[in-house]
Amino acid sequence: MNSFKQLVSLLLVLSSVLYANTLRAELIIDITEGIQSTHKIAIVPFALHTAASDKETEVISQIISADLASSGDFSILAKDEMLSAPTQAEQVKYRHWAVTGQDYLVIGSILKQGKLYKVKMSLFDVVKKQQINDLLINVESSSLRKAGHYLSDAIYKTIMGIEGVFSSRIAYITTSQSAKKKKQYSLFVSDYDGNNAVAITKSSEPLMSPAWSPNGLHVAYVSFENKVSEIFVQTLSTGARRSVAKFKGVNGSPAWSPNGKKLAITLSKSGNSDIFILTLANGSVKQLTRSWAIDTEASWSPDGNSILFTSNRGKGAQLYIMPSNGKGTAERLTFEGDYNARGSFSKDGKRVLMVQGEKGSYRVAVLDVEKQQTTILSDGKADESPSFSPNGQLVIYARRKAGKEILSLVNVDGLKKQDIKSSLGFVREPAWAPKAN
Amino acid sequence: MTIKSKGLMALMFILALSACSDKVVKQQLSEQGAQNLGAENSAYDGGNDLSVETVAIGQGMDQVTELMQSDTFSNPNSPLSKRVIYFEYDSSNVKAEFVPVVEAHAVYLVNNPNQIITLEGHSDERGTREYNIALAEQRAKSVFNMLQVLGVMSHQVGVVSYGEEKPDAMGSDEDAFQLNRRVEVVYK
Numbered sequence: 001m002n003s004f005k006q007l008v009s010l011l012l013v014l015s016s017v018l019y020a021n022t023l024r025a026e027l028i029i030d031i032t033e034g035i036q037s038t039h040k041i042a043i044v045p046f047a048l049h050t051a052a053s054d055k056e057t058e059v060i061s062q063i064i065s066a067d068l069a070s071s072g073d074f075s076i077l078a079k080d081e082m083l084s085a086p087t088q089a090e091q092v093k094y095r096h097w098a099v100t101g102q103d104y105l106v107i108g109s110i111l112k113q114g115k116l117y118k119v120k121m122s123l124f125d126v127v128k129k130q131q132i133n134d135l136l137i138n139v140e141s142s143s144l145r146k147a148g149h150y151l152s153d154a155i156y157k158t159i160m161g162i163e164g165v166f167s168s169r170i171a172y173i174t175t176s177q178s179a180k181k182k183k184q185y186s187l188f189v190s191d192y193d194g195n196n197a198v199a200i201t202k203s204s205e206p207l208m209s210p211a212w213s214p215n216g217l218h219v220a221y222v223s224f225e226n227k228v229s230e231i232f233v234q235t236l237s238t239g240a241r242r243s244v245a246k247f248k249g250v251n252g253s254p255a256w257s258p259n260g261k262k263l264a265i266t267l268s269k270s271g272n273s274d275i276f277i278l279t280l281a282n283g284s285v286k287q288l289t290r291s292w293a294i295d296t297e298a299s300w301s302p303d304g305n306s307i308l309f310t311s312n313r314g315k316g317a318q319l320y321i322m323p324s325n326g327k328g329t330a331e332r333l334t335f336e337g338d339y340n341a342r343g344s345f346s347k348d349g350k351r352v353l354m355v356q357g358e359k360g361s362y363r364v365a366v367l368d369v370e371k372q373q374t375t376i377l378s379d380g381k382a383d384e385s386p387s388f389s390p391n392g393q394l395v396i397y398a399r400r401k402a403g404k405e406i407l408s409l410v411n412v413d414g415l416k417k418q419d420i421k422s423s424l425g426f427v428r429e430p431a432w433a434p435k436a437n
Numbered sequence: 438m439t440i441k442s443k444g445l446m447a448l449m450f451i452l453a454l455s456a457c458s459d460k461v462v463k464q465q466l467s468e469q470g471a472q473n474l475g476a477e478n479s480a481y482d483g484g485n486d487l488s489v490e491t492v493a494i495g496q497g498m499d500q501v502t503e504l505m506q507s508d509t510f511s512n513p514n515s516p517l518s519k520r521v522i523y524f525e526y527d528s529s530n531v532k533a534e535f536v537p538v539v540e541a542h543a544v545y546l547v548n549n550p551n552q553i554i555t556l557e558g559h560s561d562e563r564g565t566r567e568y569n570i571a572l573a574e575q576r577a578k579s580v581f582n583m584l585q586v587l588g589v590m591s592h593q594v595g596v597v598s599y600g601e602e603k604p605d606a607m608g609s610d611e612d613a614f615q616l617n618r619r620v621e622v623v624y625k
Binding site for chain 1 (some may be wrong): 562565571575600602608
């Protein structure tokens, strides 16, 4: 098993419907907090075995570098510090990489054959002086970016032992103002790094609370396009959507059940905001909470048996949990902090991601449910809308910086932070898509 | 029917709706009439104590009828020209200083039963967005409940909450926050 070789050949086909009219690089990950990364890695520019001078092919090694850096687990060797530039395994001289303190080395090559690119990537453990992964993939030129993310995921998995997030997507809301001062709200879906951004819905009235279906095929969200709040479910591949809740009063905070058949939503049709369970197949709603207080921001436990929600039934907003079948009472979950809201479970159900308000500052926090220990992950004054990455290692959230709203990434330990630069005006309410099947 | 007598009818309606006994309320009203109270009001507490509310109603009304007689809906001195009601942090209680404003709109709406308005609830940016939607709706509903108690028909009033999504003032300080915690009375 020392020098196992793996040959994977796959064709990444672009979903042309979804990614028509693609914009590029509206969001750019910008590492703001210098960190002692765990692993040092060198990524040599891939060789291009073809007469074509396609600039696109250079993209691969750049994407891998950016991906691994964004994970916070790697620091990347600068190109001008490389002592050699091998493109095949036979050319690798381990000492060239050992002297600069590298733990790992990535090399590769790209061969153009007709419409397809054959991309070969090899990963080496510099310390053990052995090759630890080898991949060959075939892609169309339009999918080179996907190929880069795919290779990043493979490298990450080999070294870290857990799934990478580099092929995942996010949804988020932007607001911008036209020259005529007309406000535009947009709901975007993009790669996790902001590339391939597509506005799936635009409105002159607010859009809010995007939520991914567990299979990653649909997004539920709130729209005020009809001057009242309304919940829509939109299918990404077709752009088709339907209104699923338009009751009198608030229609908000959609959250998909783990099996994708129900939405927990907030309605105020009974007087004030309460949690209801909407069955998507027939549109029926069942009231879950009945209190004089605000009950909102529902989220399901991974097993679907419990609903976590925000309520101010005590003093101020706190998180409560109750059975999703309505049989049983709500129990308070949070006791530290003046304000704890918008909770969501980690995949294993052991941690709750939330917004904690303390002395006028609102920050992203993680609660260890069993130990009742809270870790503050962010350090802003108005941080909000945290969302776990599919592998649970990163959290994306919105924060305010220099009068703007931007997205930011932080590791679950809170030690590594990166802002995502934007040219889209105000960016908010990120929702990380579940891993695509 | 004169505007003034219509206003009186509105007042009667309020009394009829009142959870308190008529006797108590009437007595309080007459006391106020006698005292000719100034601008000092008790805080509106959400409608549990209508006697307090009624105290406030009497005074706003005189101003309103007076102003409406001079047909000055847009007169800056008219409480009707004030169409924004401001709130404290994480609170949906209508502050005493805004009770006359709500009353003024109530009287106008009672006198103009075909007039329709929308109460738009808003919050500052602190706290989570959906919580703020719920909070801002409570604010709009506080105003709605006052209007209803003052005789406004429920079909005349629509309520929508925008939470923190449509701030009036940009900025992340209390100066901006206090302008954003509001209910806007929008005439259609």
